Amino acid sequence: MSDVLIAARDLSVHFPLRGFVLGERPVVRACEGINLEIEKGSFFGLVGESGSGKTTLGRAMLRAAPISHGEVVYSDDEVTYDLGTLKGPELKDYRTRAQLIFQDPYAALSPRMTVRDIIAEPLEVMGLTSSREETDQRVREIAAKCRLNLEHLRRFPHAFSGGQRQRISIARALVSDPRFIVADESVAALDVSIQADVLNLLNKIQEESGITFLFISHDLSVIAHTCDFVAVMYLGQIVEAAPTRKLFSETAHPYTKALLSAIPSLDPDAQSRAQKLEGEIPSPINPPPGCRFNTRCPHARERCRSEVPEWREMSGGHHVACHFAEEID
């Protein structure tokens, strides 16, 4: 398939724990056996609770987290990189092609740099422009795209509100003209009235420039409104992935169902139809055997406790990892 921009095959990310002398060293299995293909020009959503490994997966795709097993392959119309072995100038080149937008716009911007310098920094570090005029020109173009005006560029980040700061972060990510952007919880720190504005901006950028987005969020309703394709993660594994509409209309995995029903409804008269999950997410150091969701799953049976469910395709583009996806309602 040529229209896939970045693909993870059997990807695992493990972090060894320090301080153990005897016996096998325990590892945190942040991601385990992930298979994922992100098509060019798509807005791909990754959803999961805290501790599910969604940030680690996003970082592995940027080669900002170690790839312990499996591979991540990036290929656009110019280059193809196997991220696990990338180094030197090729890694530098990949950094211009793939960028990250952080969660907290208050922590992500240096308080000592003007907005102009913040946006220009990637250009200077990566040597993408040859003169100051060219840099300024580029910064102004990008700033206009993100609705920042010239007056804003001279100021420091403290003078801006959360929404404006997030637009500055977005401008910085866009300035190196990337093909792939990982947006990690980019609206989680914003108020709802501002959140919609940033989401609309990201969607507009995606439509205009064809950049592929991996949009990481814990909020299914935000994902539903912005993404074309959604993958749901639980304890380091992807349990279900489908085109957005399909995921919401033909939800197959019991975890996805529980997530959907846990979102508080805006209708005060709605009967609470929450399929309540018992307990909390287990530790990724010692994940449960078999299906990792079996300790909280309302439908868990004997087979779930012993046999790891296969990652299989149910219908066009709809994948699920559950033994009984067809049977449960």
Place this chain on the structure above:
Amino acid sequence: MSRPLISVENLTLRFRTDEGLVTAVNDVSFDIAPGEVLGLVGESGSGKSVTAKSLMMLNAENSVYDDDSRITLRVDDREIDVLSLRRPREQMIIRGGAISMIFQEPMASFAPAITIGNQMVEQLLIHSEMTKAEAKEVSIEMLARVGIPEPAQRFGQYAFEFSGGMRQRAMIAMALSTKPKLLIADEPTTALDVTIQAQVIELMKDLVAEFHMSILFITHDLGVIAQTADRVAVMYLGNLVETGTVRQVINSPAHPYTRGLLNSLPKLDDLDAPLTPVPGDIPSPLDRPSGCVFHTRCPEFIGDVCKQQVPETTVDSASHQVACHLATRGESA
């Protein structure tokens, strides 16, 4: 309706800062009836936490209450003028006695070097006549009541040994063990995952019914409000812009800001609905707009009247109040 448990009248609160007096809360009035859950909604900087903290006089040293601000708490046929309580001994009634509070960040609200159990016992010893042994028994009972497994063992553990959801449960157990009349819950589920949030909301609903207490529930999440509150008050930049029952406010919002908040929410049952942001950013409290504070962002701005005159609070129907010139003119939808 019975007499309100607590009445807040004309509450105006300013902070003395190097840049002058900053108005955080401006002429806010509301009541909470016994057994009622009042949801207080607003974005960051709208003054909702500051309002709640003034019920317990927890605002910082540099806060200045206006002279006609009044908070009246009614317990056991007594009327207590909250803002006149000066000495710590007098303030015990509003700090853990009749009013308890649970906070947003459960990790930061427990002392890290004292066991959860000792923290629970300590406040029981202060606020009741119990002996230490009785207090321990009550604490373990409360931990069990909020669904913490093996409460006797958990009693001796520290906050870091609890997970996020469990800490919030322990926080609730602690706040309720003194049997307060009013519980202030400041964004109690914001730091939690949705599945855990659903558990905590369920628990709080059960407890309201069981203990018959009132809750002031602060959140920015209208979905959470819709599922928990009886009445809703919407705040913007220190002002109360709309108050009403949860059905009135969510099903037929009268203030343009409330409508804007609802329109900007992504809705799961209609994926094609556009997300409409409220235009612009929240102004700085140092630079409060004249007239109606929302006029700088209001999509239904009708001209000079919004800029120059502070809108009066009008009563739309019984219990539904809104502060907007559109409503005053009878043009509101």
